[in-house]
Amino acid sequence: MHIASTDLLQRYQRWRRVAEPGFWIVLTVLQASVNSWLVWQDLQRTGVNTPFWEVAVWEWSSNLVLLALVPVVVLAGQYRPLHLVFQRQNLRWHLAASVVYSLVHVAAMVALRKLAYWSAGSDYDFGNWWRELPYEYLKDVRAYFLVLLAVGFYQLLLMRWQGEATLLGEPDEGPAVEPVQQPERFLVRKLGKDFLLPAGDIEWIQAWGNYVNLHVRGHDYPLRSTMAAIERRLDGKRFVRVHRSYIVNLDFVQAITPLESGDARAVLSTGGEVPVSRRYRDGLKSSC
Structure with missing residues (x-):
């Protein structure tokens, strides 16, 4: 069994540069696709006849920006390592970073939506920014720390696998x-x-x-x-x-x-x- 584990590690190392970004890409595609369908179904049940393409634009614009921000969170985790996150100074740093993360996510997401609506001959309205930004931040801070934890756990697991x-x-x-x-x-x-x-x-x-x-x-x-x-x-x-x-x-x-x-x-x-x-x-x- 140990030999099999060693062979698996050797094979994984050859594909690691493809596997790591591939994981996030596949996760994004699945999440955006499933969420688009579920949100559209919920709207249909409540009697809101929103075209499916609009719901797809909402979900895909958000998830694509989050995908692009994954390397940023990885770098943040390297600058302030995972096990130090819950020290007061580092926690403040990551909370501040999550605010910037959320602002970039929302700004890029809205820009993509406006571009998509414009290309379809329509217009996109994000709503009241002061009301929507806190709501978006509550979702984004969760996403930020989930990525941070996932990457940290993966790195620790890989290090233990590679050698001790x-x-x-x-x-x-x-x-x-x-x-x-x-x-x-x-x-x-x-x-x-x-x-x-x-x-x-x-x-x-x-x-x-x-x-x-x-x-x-x-x-x-x-x-x-x-x-x-x-x-x-x-x-x-x-x-x-x-x-x-x-x-x-x-x-x-x-x-x-x-x-x-x-x-x-x-x-x-x-x-x-x-x-x-x-x-x-x-x-x-x-x-x-």
């Missing part, structure tokens, strides 16, 4: 080949095989619930640990805490970009960026 890291323990007999309290390598299980991951290859480490993610060449390997515990086990001359949720490998830091908020961004030689909070910014500069 463990610390090398003391051998049953004889001395350890390297310091166990400051490991130079991690044991990673991936695709049914165990291999050693040099600590120096880790670009950054990110907190994720009960795990920390070791980021290496575009891949994340979850390790069951806390940030404080893993920080104590790493070489302090190479790995530096830059955020309550991030540790960075100094060997990969190429530049430090200050932000207006007082925080900063560590730009890595691999092209990635790691957030640096103002609390740790001076320490990072002195370490570099």
